[in-house]
Amino acid sequence: MSSLKEQFVMSPRYRMWSLGLMGVGILSVIIGFIMYGTGDEEAKARFWATMLQNSVYFLLVVNAAMFFICATTLAMGGWQMSFRRVSEAISVAVIPIGVIAFVILMALVLGNQHHLYHWLNTEGDKVLEGKKGFLNRGFFIVWTTLTIGLWIILGMKMRSLSRSLDNNPLPNVEAGRRYVFTNTVWASIYIVWFALTVASTIPWLWLMSINAHWYSTMYSWYTFASTFVAGLALITLFVVYLKNKGHLEVVNEEHLHDLGKFMFAFSIFWTYLWFSQFMLIWYANIPEETVYYQPRVRGEYRGIFWLNLIINFVAPILILMRRSSKRNYTTITFMAVVLLFGHWIDFYQMVFAGPFSEHVQLNLFDFGVAAGFVGLILFTTGNALSKHPMYANNHPFFKETIIHYT
Amino acid sequence: MGVKRFAVGCFDNEDVLFPAVKKVRKAGYKIHDVYTPMPIHGLDAAMGLRDTSLHTAGFIYGISGTTTALTCISWVFTIDWPLNIGGKPHFALPAWIPITFELTVLFSAVGMVLTFCYLCQLAPFVKKHHFHPRATDDLFVMVVELTPKSNESEVIGFLQNAGAIETKIEEAETGWWLGRYDKDKRPFESPNVISVQ
Numbered sequence: 001m002s003s004l005k006e007q008f009v010m011s012p013r014y015r016m017w018s019l020g021l022m023g024v025g026i027l028s029v030i031i032g033f034i035m036y037g038t039g040d041e042e043a044k045a046r047f048w049a050t051m052l053q054n055s056v057y058f059l060l061v062v063n064a065a066m067f068f069i070c071a072t073t074l075a076m077g078g079w080q081m082s083f084r085r086v087s088e089a090i091s092v093a094v095i096p097i098g099v100i101a102f103v104i105l106m107a108l109v110l111g112n113q114h115h116l117y118h119w120l121n122t123e124g125d126k127v128l129e130g131k132k133g134f135l136n137r138g139f140f141i142v143w144t145t146l147t148i149g150l151w152i153i154l155g156m157k158m159r160s161l162s163r164s165l166d167n168n169p170l171p172n173v174e175a176g177r178r179y180v181f182t183n184t185v186w187a188s189i190y191i192v193w194f195a196l197t198v199a200s201t202i203p204w205l206w207l208m209s210i211n212a213h214w215y216s217t218m219y220s221w222y223t224f225a226s227t228f229v230a231g232l233a234l235i236t237l238f239v240v241y242l243k244n245k246g247h248l249e250v251v252n253e254e255h256l257h258d259l260g261k262f263m264f265a266f267s268i269f270w271t272y273l274w275f276s277q278f279m280l281i282w283y284a285n286i287p288e289e290t291v292y293y294q295p296r297v298r299g300e301y302r303g304i305f306w307l308n309l310i311i312n313f314v315a316p317i318l319i320l321m322r323r324s325s326k327r328n329y330t331t332i333t334f335m336a337v338v339l340l341f342g343h344w345i346d347f348y349q350m351v352f353a354g355p356f357s358e359h360v361q362l363n364l365f366d367f368g369v370a371a372g373f374v375g376l377i378l379f380t381t382g383n384a385l386s387k388h389p390m391y392a393n394n395h396p397f398f399k400e401t402i403i404h405y406t
Numbered sequence: 407m408g409v410k411r412f413a414v415g416c417f418d419n420e421d422v423l424f425p426a427v428k429k430v431r432k433a434g435y436k437i438h439d440v441y442t443p444m445p446i447h448g449l450d451a452a453m454g455l456r457d458t459s460l461h462t463a464g465f466i467y468g469i470s471g472t473t474t475a476l477t478c479i480s481w482v483f484t485i486d487w488p489l490n491i492g493g494k495p496h497f498a499l500p501a502w503i504p505i506t507f508e509l510t511v512l513f514s515a516v517g518m519v520l521t522f523c524y525l526c527q528l529a530p531f532v533k534k535h536h537f538h539p540r541a542t543d544d545l546f547v548m549v550v551e552l553t554p555k556s557n558e559s560e561v562i563g564f565l566q567n568a569g570a571i572e573t574k575i576e577e578a579e580t581g582w583w584l585g586r587y588d589k590d591k592r593p594f595e596s597p598n599v600i601s602v603q
Contacts, residue, residue, distance in 0.1 A: 275503060278500065279504075282500050283492075283494075283500070283501060285492070321465070322461075323457070405447040405448050
């Protein structure tokens with residue numbers, strides 16, 4: 001074990017890039033605020049919609065890294081141990097991005113941005129009054145606080161459990177069993193909370209309520225699938241980057257193959273949900289349901305809408321289907337970048353096509369804010385990686401990842 | 407097919423089997439097959455088998471399922487018998503996707519099962535030769551193909567050196583046939599089976 005490169009050091013170039021991207025993000029926010037934030041109602045909403053889309057998307061993406069850890073822990077998986085610290089480091093970014101997203105969501109609700117969240121003022125609207133038990137300020141604030149707070153706290157607990165073994169190895173098998181059991185308990189608490197938030201209420205509150213009159217029972221799963229694919233793509237990118245830098249010696253193409261399979265499978269799962277949501281509404285053809293697809297399929301957003309399907313379904317099914325392409329570092333990196341961008345586009349049409357259905361206003365401001373979040377993820381992850389050893393090598397399942405064979 | 411001669415070596419330990427497979431291949435002997443009671447990770451790579459092309463076959467079957475479904479449904483609903491269903495267009499692609507998906511899965515699944523059976527020579531009433539009865543229980547049985555010029559005792563000695571706990575020379579027809587096990591020589595009757603312990 002002594003021959004492994006256990007410590008990651010942020011290179012000056014890495015630091016420069018991450019800080020530079022963060023600078024671009026901050027600059028974009030300032031310029032965007034001057035351009036839109038001081039204008040009329042719609043311009044203000046344009047500013048806040050960009051902030052909402054980016055913060056929620058990147059928050060859910062980094063949170064998917066912690067979901068990945070907990071899900072594999074519950075499944076008694078051993079193959080992911082070799083890069084477990086990488087996904088742990090990514091999940092550290094839940095803290096800063098969670099705080100940013102919290103501030104933005106509070107600003108939306110308390111600042112009365114009803115151009116985006118028109119359920120804030122019901123004004124005798126029968127439908128919105130009927131939904132008041134769920135869509136109201138109090139519940140939104142309490143539930144958002146609880147959600148982000150518990151993601152952060154449970155994530156910290158999972159990370160500290162993993163780090164607790166670094167300097168004191170498990171003395172015997174019995175202690176190992178107890179350790180695995182403790183991990184399982186905390187991972188299941190996280191998963192239950194994840195199910196109550198990402199897999200159900202949070203997408204309803206944060207995103208679906210933009211189209212408050214409309215609803216879809218597929219929406220939360222759709223959002224989950226979207227962010228989980230992107231989260232896996234992010235983990236893959238970091239694994240490939242660290243591998244290129246000479247770290248992660250025990251990760252080989254077998255692990256890459258499994259990550260590729262995950263990305264492929266959940267892209268298909270995403271498409272399944274996309275299609276199920278679309279087809280039922282298309283078939284029933286009820287005006288109050290088709291209103292969601294009117295700007296997307298027929299209106300200004302049709303280009304983005306079909307591009308979304310091409311990037312996130314056609315590209316993975318054609319490129320990732322072959323075994324050899326899932327074991328190739330180049331194709332898997334390419335697909336990870338494509339999928340991260342593709343699901344960002346997905347979130348773009350989810351947020352923007354409702355309140356800004358007249359024309360697509362995608363411009364450098366959106367990309368700049370996205371770059372800022374990318375920089376923030378790079379910086380936080382690099383920082384978290386350099387603080388702790390790269391391997392959880394006292395974990396009882398660590399041997400399993402070294403002899404992993406698919 | 408014809409009857410061929412084989413050297414059979416039985417191993418009871420995975421850790422011995424893998425180096426043995428490598429040694430036998432390196433010595434230039436031709437491994438006919440290794441029979442194991444359960445799937446062993448990495449054995450196919452150690453034996454130098456190429457990747458199966460079953461995936462490609464499955465893809466082709468799936469594509470033909472997709473094509474069949476789409477051509478069939480679109481012909482029926484747009485040319486042969488157009489019906490007005492709920493005011494939808496005759497070419498109602500979203501409504502056909504589920505059936506297309508099902509037919510893709512059906513074609514690829516059934517096609518791959520049949521191809522797999524063909525490649526493994528499995529079918530009802532088909533018989534195959536067993537080199538060692540304990541290959542289905544607790545032994546890993548490596549079978550080395552011999553030529554008329556092979557030095558049998560040398561091969562047997564090589565297998566024993568590699569860690570085989572039981573070795574023998576056997577004559578067998580390696581293909582598959584219909585009927586009874588009469589074609590299979592019974593160990594206690596056949597004079598051809600030399601048991602080298």
